[in-house]
Amino acid sequence: MLEYVSIVLLFTAVIMLSLSLFLLRKSLRIYKGVKALLEPHVKSVKKPRKRYVVFVALCEDKVYLNNVEEAVKKAFIEYYGKSMYHKASPQLILYDENSGRGVIRVLHTCTDHLLATLGLVKKINDKNCLLLPLRTTGTLKKAREYLEKLRI
């Protein structure tokens, strides 16, 4: 008789254990759901980074920093609009008038737009010109190093 009772008790213990495990899993899922609901929804915003595009201006005559900046701005706005220009905010930060080499800083998400724009510039200050992108770097230091390498 005692044997029967022990077997029945064993079975009930096993059933209770599996039931408790099932309930634990379910409660965990509910807990996660409630936690996600209570947390404030904030999209992960990536830190805006910069890219430095090294380029060379092949012109018939000498062109100056302001002229190059103005031509790039005009072409960028013509093809991508003012809103994209404000986002990208391309700035000519280095320019050597004698060699025609320079560096433009731009937002990392708009590098492609700037590279396309450089090819579309055909006239700077009424002089026939070509802007040739050479390299894109992540830091100004590397861009400067590349410019110095080109000088040698």
Next chain:
Amino acid sequence: MDTYVKTCNEHLLKIARTMGYRVLVCEEIEGALLGKNSSLTPMLIKKVIIEAKNVSELRKTLAGINHKQQFITVHPFDKEAARWASHDGRVDSILLTTENINLFDKKQQNVMKYYSKPLEITLRTLISDNLDLRGVIYRRMRSYVSRKAPLIVSSMANKWYELYPPLSIVKFLLTQYDVPEKIGLQAITHVPWFIVSRKEVK
């Protein structure tokens, strides 16, 4: 590689070399440059553009052209001529311009895809001021790209400053016409090279 340059001269070749071009396909080549394919200048190939108003005219013109040494492009103005050019082995590419854009319908795209005949578009057409036209070109380009039909992009440069840097072409196609970078790159390298490699050019 630029598959459509109007006039090739010494200065243009020098600039093209600086920009990284290895092969130029020119409509007019200055006499002194013809036999001058050194390692310092890009390889030059003569381009012939046939303006086809009907099939018989196209057949006649093709019969008198040495297609093994020249890059043959057909500029069709008639649906039948466009279809016929698509399956002719002597034709290397079919030119799309603002004048014949309506010829390139779904059927024409399928024929060109079947015979793997590249569609050639010049950058002058792609950057035209007419925005409605650019919309039409965008839709045509999208359908060609989605069908994985071969595409060639050329500059149609007449002067040295009308050339485009290859990187700028790829990025321009990506940002303005949503052409994937890989296909854009193939349009100026792999697809034209496949045609040029079959030519008997020294």
